Amino acid sequence: xxxxxxxxxxxxxGSGGPYDRSTRALVDALGLEMENLADWNCCGAMEVKNxxxxxxxxxxxxxxxxxxxxxxxxxxxAPCNGCYHNLKKAEYELATSPDAMKTVQELATKADDPxxxxxVRTVHLLEWLMEELGPEGIKARLARSLNGLKIANYxxxxxxxxxxxxxxxxxxxxxxxxxxxxxMDDLLAAAGAVNVDFPLKTACCxxxxxxxxxxxxxxxxxxxxxAAEEAGAEVIATECPTCHSGLEMHQVRAETQFGIKTKVxxxxxxxxxxxxxxxxxxKLALHENVSDSLDxxxxxxxx
Amino acid sequence: MAIxxxxxxxxxxLLTSDKLVIDGVDVSGHWNTMIVPRYVSDYDPxxxxxxxxxxxxxxxxxxxxxxxxxxxxTVYAINTDFNPRYxxxxxxxxxxDEILKDKDIIWQCVSCNKCTNICPKDVRPEGVMKALxxxxxxxxxxxxxxxxxxxxxxTRQCLARGRIEDSEVMLNFFKETKQDVVELxxxxxxxxxxxxxxxxxxxxxxxxxxxxxxxxxxxxLKMGWAMVFKPRTKSWGRTGEVLxxxxxxxxxxxxx
Numbered sequence: 001x002x003x004x005x006x007x008x009x010x011x012x013x014g015s016g017g018p019y020d021r022s023t024r025a026l027v028d029a030l031g032l033e034m035e036n037l038a039d040w041n042c043c044g045a046m047e048v049k050n051x052x053x054x055x056x057x058x059x060x061x062x063x064x065x066x067x068x069x070x071x072x073x074x075x076x077x078a079p080c081n082g083c084y085h086n087l088k089k090a091e092y093e094l095a096t097s098p099d100a101m102k103t104v105q106e107l108a109t110k111a112d113d114p115x116x117x118x119x120v121r122t123v124h125l126l127e128w129l130m131e132e133l134g135p136e137g138i139k140a141r142l143a144r145s146l147n148g149l150k151i152a153n154y155x156x157x158x159x160x161x162x163x164x165x166x167x168x169x170x171x172x173x174x175x176x177x178x179x180x181x182x183x184m185d186d187l188l189a190a191a192g193a194v195n196v197d198f199p200l201k202t203a204c205c206x207x208x209x210x211x212x213x214x215x216x217x218x219x220x221x222x223x224x225x226x227a228a229e230e231a232g233a234e235v236i237a238t239e240c241p242t243c244h245s246g247l248e249m250h251q252v253r254a255e256t257q258f259g260i261k262t263k264v265x266x267x268x269x270x271x272x273x274x275x276x277x278x279x280x281x282x283k284l285a286l287h288e289n290v291s292d293s294l295d296x297x298x299x300x301x302x303x
Numbered sequence: 304m305a306i307x308x309x310x311x312x313x314x315x316x317l318l319t320s321d322k323l324v325i326d327g328v329d330v331s332g333h334w335n336t337m338i339v340p341r342y343v344s345d346y347d348p349x350x351x352x353x354x355x356x357x358x359x360x361x362x363x364x365x366x367x368x369x370x371x372x373x374x375x376x377t378v379y380a381i382n383t384d385f386n387p388r389y390x391x392x393x394x395x396x397x398x399x400d401e402i403l404k405d406k407d408i409i410w411q412c413v414s415c416n417k418c419t420n421i422c423p424k425d426v427r428p429e430g431v432m433k434a435l436x437x438x439x440x441x442x443x444x445x446x447x448x449x450x451x452x453x454x455x456x457x458t459r460q461c462l463a464r465g466r467i468e469d470s471e472v473m474l475n476f477f478k479e480t481k482q483d484v485v486e487l488x489x490x491x492x493x494x495x496x497x498x499x500x501x502x503x504x505x506x507x508x509x510x511x512x513x514x515x516x517x518x519x520x521x522x523x524l525k526m527g528w529a530m531v532f533k534p535r536t537k538s539w540g541r542t543g544e545v546l547x548x549x550x551x552x553x554x555x556x557x558x559x
Contacts, residue, residue, distance in 0.1 A: 014469035017522040041465035041536040046414055050433050050450075052550045053358040059461065062542070068347040111545040113538075133461045161416035164425075178420075204415035211476060212449035213411055219381060220413070232328060249496060256492040269534045287514035 004075045004128060005067040006034040009083035011041050016080065016241025018285035022270035023079050023125060025284055029277045030141060032132055036079060037063060038070055043086040046208045046242075054103060060090035061104050061116040069114035074223050079125035079270070081240035085158035085165075087122035092165040094118055099148040122161065125270070126183040126239055127176065135190035143278025145157040145192030149300050151272070152198035152233035152264070153184045154224060156243040160202055184239055191276035196231040200224050207242040210249065218257065221250035223264040234296060244268060265293035275302050312338055318555035343398070350397035356557040357437050359430020366391045372428040378411050385411060387418055387428045390435060402435065403444055410436050410448035441558070452479050462543040465536025468529050 006027075012020035027034055040063050042048075044056030064087060067073040094101045095118060108115045123131065129138075155217040163169060163178040170176075176183050183204065185195045203224060206217030224247065228236050238244040247266045254260045267289065274284040280303045281287065286294060297303040319336045323329075347353075354360040366388075373379050374389040380470040385408055393401045402409075412432035419429045439445045447455075456475050460467040477484045498504065501523075505514040536542075 010467050010469070010534070013466075014526060014529065017525060021521070037354070039536055039538050041539060041542075042461045042467055044461065045457065045467075047454040048461055050437075050454040051458045052553065053430075054553070055458065055461075055546055055550065058546060105354065107545055107549060111542040112540060113542055157415040157417075160420075162420040162427075164420075204413050204417075206377075206413050208414040209411070209450055211473065212453050212480075216378070216381065216413065220377065239387060252496045252499060253492040256495050285521070287502075287517040288522045291418075292499070292502065292505075292517065294513075294517060 001081070002075060003033040003035065003073070004077040004123070005037040005073040007037045007043075007063060007067075007069055007076050007078045007087070009040075009078060009080045009085055010045070011080055011082065011241035011245075011294045015245050018288045019079060019244065019268045019270060021283075021285040021288075022268055022274050025279050026270045026274045029274065029279055030129075030133065030137075032128075035071070035073075037076060038066055040066060043083045045082050045086070054100070056086055057090045057093055057100060058104055058107055060086040061094060062108070062113055063087065064090065064120040064122070065108065065114035065116040068117065068120045072178055074120055075128075076120060076122045077125060077128045078122060080242070081124070081156055081158035082242055084122060089165045091118075091120075091122060092167070115215075124239070125154050126159075126187070129187060130176075130183050135186045138187055138190040138276075142191060142276055144276060144302065146188065146272060146276050146302055147192060147300050149193045149272075149297075149302060150232055150234045151188055151193045152195050152196050152228035152231055152236045153181075153188065153201060153235050153269075154198070154205075154228075154236050154238055154243060154247075155181045155184065155201050156207070156238075156240050157202065157204050157238065159282055184237060185223065188237060188272060189268060191273055193272065196228070196233045198231050198233065200227045203252075205243050205246040207246045210242070210246045214250075214253065217246060218250045218253050220252050221247055222260060222262070225251055225254070225264055227236070228264050229262060233264055234300075235265045235272070235293065237267060237272055239269050251291065265296055266291040269291050315339075317529065318340060345400070350399060351395050354394050354431065354434050354438060357434035358436030359427065359432075362424075362426045363391060363394055363429070363431050363434070365424045365427045367394060367424055368392060369423060370424070371421045371423065375417040375421050377413055377415045377417060382411075384408060387412075387432060391426065391428060391431055394431070394435070402513075403439070406439055408444050409439070410450055412436075430479075439551055449480055452476065462547055464533060465539035465542065466534040468533050470526060470530050471533070513547035 008020050041059055044059045049056035064076060067076045076087060078087060094104060105115050160178040160181055166178060169178045189195055204220055205224060206220040208218045244266060251262060271284040271286050294303060316339045317336060318339050319333060322331050323335045330364060351364050354363050372390045373386050376387060378385040390402055409432055414429055416429050440447055440451060453476050457467055459470055477527045488497060502514050502517045
């Protein structure tokens with residue numbers, strides 16, 4: 001099994017804490033190996049590129065360079081969609097534009113940073129789990145079933161778009177689909193969940209403007225919550241800290257500002273998989289989610 | 304001929320005389336309605352080059368107007384005035400005044416990348432939206448939008464320390480946009496959010512055992528710690544300065 005460099009990113013160190021903790025617990029329980037990316041920096045998130053696109057490219061490439069030059073890794077694993085997207089984008093841009101590569105390398109030399117050479121790839125946690133174990137590997141390690149818990153799998157924007165920066169997707173059987181992603185569905189189904197037919201898997205939650213255009217975000221999140229409930233979901237599984245916080249935040253906002261109440265619970269997919277592996281709810285930091293799913297999970301017999 | 308599709312024509316371009324007789328025939332009222340010919344002479348043929356100099360706008364000239372961007376747009380589905388295809392058309396024609404009619408909504412692009420994903424000509428419309436917004440702000444047509452301020456605060460922290468800190472980004476943004484956090488917590492949705500985060504509803508229902516079992520501890524402690532001791536990249540060194548200098552150099556090079 002290939003060891004990877006783990007890039008948590010700023011969100012998982014802050015508001016996405018439960019995602020970080022459940023990721024570490026899950027990886028440990030699955031017997032996979034990863035090492036913290038040493039002294040990483042922010043990837044630029046969705047904001048920095050708007051000041052200058054090269055800032056984001058550089059900041060992302062700097063992390064890739066740390067992995068290869070300082071640690072000797074050829075793979076960086078990121079559970080956050082924003083980080084994953086930016087690192088993939090840098091990887092794509094620097095592989096296709098010699099000018100951009102030259103700029104990045106010059107800046108790195110000037111700043112006395114490790115120099116990116118294009119020899120590192122980035123994978124999302126979902127992709128890593130599929131690569132190393134797949135649904136069969138999960139099944140072999142199950143401690144209990146998710147007991148038919150009805151789940152809407154929500155992937156958001158940054159995991160699949162624009163498809164150009166993910167050349168390994170859409171490569172036929174076994175690969176991820178950018179149009180209709182299914183890796184999270186596959187893993188959770190293996191753990192005994194029932195995936196509902198959720199039409200908004202890759203719709204936008206308005207994460208980029210979650211605070212600066214709150215009404216638009218509330219409207220977009222409500223689309224997701226209501227469509228999930230309509231499809232019969234008890235839980236929305238997330239794989240991105242920004243989507244997750246956005247859904248939690250605007251579920252509350254829709255209720256308090258507009259009087260529209262939804263009861264579907266929002267849970268990180270790592271927390272759900274962790275439960276199926278027999279990890280405790282506390283270890284997976286389920287109690288630290290804003291959306292309190294513990295009563296439902298008790299009722300379903302998965303906690 | 305009478306004009307029925309008046310809604311498609313700007314009102315000040317419709318001309319109707321109440322009393323008009325031509326060659327002894329009375330054509331008063333709508334019988335004589337004419338459209339004032341429009342000569343657009345104040346277009347800027349190099350405008351697309353201006354937009355190409357902004358980050359994200361580089362490919363705007365490639366558009367062949369298929370409309371896939373608008374068709375797939377998340378914001379268009381909420382507000383049909385939000386029309387990337389039209390703004391790209393206007394950019395390539397150099398009709399700045401027409402673009403400025405929508406100056407108050409262009410910032411609302413949510414960067415979902417549906418347009419960039421589907422565009423057959425690699426125009427990257429998401430980037431064009433950002434480029435147009437920055438041009439409008441630079442030229443003083445609009446004040447810095449809320450997202451632009453958010454971006455600036457976020458980038459400032461990144462360049463200074465290599466990392467951001469969630470609560471600092473949020474609090475400075477609220478301050479910058481003159482939103483009263485205390486009010487939001489006391490009366491608004493933020494208060495309900497914080498209460499739920501801390502499982503106060505359970506306490507109110509008298510479920511003390513459940514409340515204690517579900518009270519978050521590690522997260523808030525970690526966040527409090529980060530508020531005091533800001534997360535930073537130890538090896539960041541001169542990186543922030545080098546990047547800042549690069550951005551300024553590029554700005555001078557492209558926009559004088």
